[in-house]
Amino acid sequence: MTGRQLALFLGGVAVLALTLSPYVFATKPEGSQTPEVAAAVPAPEPAVASNPTKPAPEAKAQIAVDVFRVDASGQLLVAGTAPALAEVEVRADDVAITRGQSDSAGNFAIFADIGLSENARVLTLHTLGDDALTSDPFIIDGRAAPATADAPASPPAVVVAEAETVRVVTPPTTDTPPQAKTVILDSIGYDSLGDVQLAGRAPQSGSVRVYLDNRVVAETLVSDGAWGSDLPQVDPGTYTLRVDQIDEAGTVTSRIETPFQREAPEVLAAIADAQDTFVRRTIQPGATLWAIAEERYGNGVFYLKVFEANRDIIRDPDLIFPGQVFRVPN
Secondary structure (H helix, E strand, O other), X not given: OOHHHHHHHHHHHHHHHXXXXXXXXXXXXXXXXXXXXXXOOOOOOOOOOOOOOOOOOOOOOOOEEEEEEEOOOOEEEEEEEOOOOOEEEEEEOOEEEEEEEOOOOOEEEEEEEOXXXXXXXXXXXXXXXXXXXXXXXXXXXXXXOOOOOOOOOOOOOEEEEOOOOEEEOOOOOOOOOOOOOOOEEEEEEEOOOOOEEEEEEOOOOOEEEEEEOOEEEEEEEOEOOEEEEEEXXXXXXXXXXXXXXXXXXXXXXXXXXXXXXXXXXHHHHHHHHOOOOEEEEEOOOOOOHHHHHHHHHOOHHHHHHHHHHOOOOOOEOOEOOOOOEXXXXX
């Protein structure tokens, strides 16, 4: 290597050393460990001023009534929403007359024969158990007008006393739900006396006929696409429940059939006494223990909890019947 080449080489080394000096010539305290190489973190971007929308407050649980109707014979239909799987009790002048249960979406429909009265009555809906709710009062204004040769009997006037006003309740004339194309059994329940109550839907006209083990036990007219019927004096036991839709000519146009277990009065009384620790659940067509647990606890695997609470009346967890009343632990 010539003298000129050596000078150029040493000059390049010097430049490289100066360029890398923060790393090459950095020293560490004696006895210290080699530091880990920190990942490069980009500088934070300047904060952008924002005005986020304030979350809407959680809706307060309530009983909302969509339909409240009493026909000329004293048959009550009340439907609406409440907390999911709630026991909904109807009271007349603060005396319980019937009850039903909302489904997993909070919907309920209750039919009852409340009769007619010369005096105005105040009807309210109440949920049972913890955090009980009460609806606005509905006032039934006396007896229906009797039928005449020129006009059918008219239903009693019904008004609802809301927070700041009183309004007349009238049957809906628009935005009504689509009519059922066949007969439907929506619910099986028990009134405050332990009698069986059925409710469902069917096409506008005609009637429905109810059978237990092929024996006619009730028949009722379809009104505004809905029907309801009591089944009094049915002995405890398991039956085949059948509902036929009958047209004006007496022809069966549609049918639904399901097994049905009529609970004994003492079973209903025992479950009612356990309301502090259990929720009462009347089994509806299509229900399963898995679905009940999923609705109540958020996971079907907890079906064993429901099974254990009802071991005295469930022989097989895969075989439960509409009409059975279960204790569902809180």
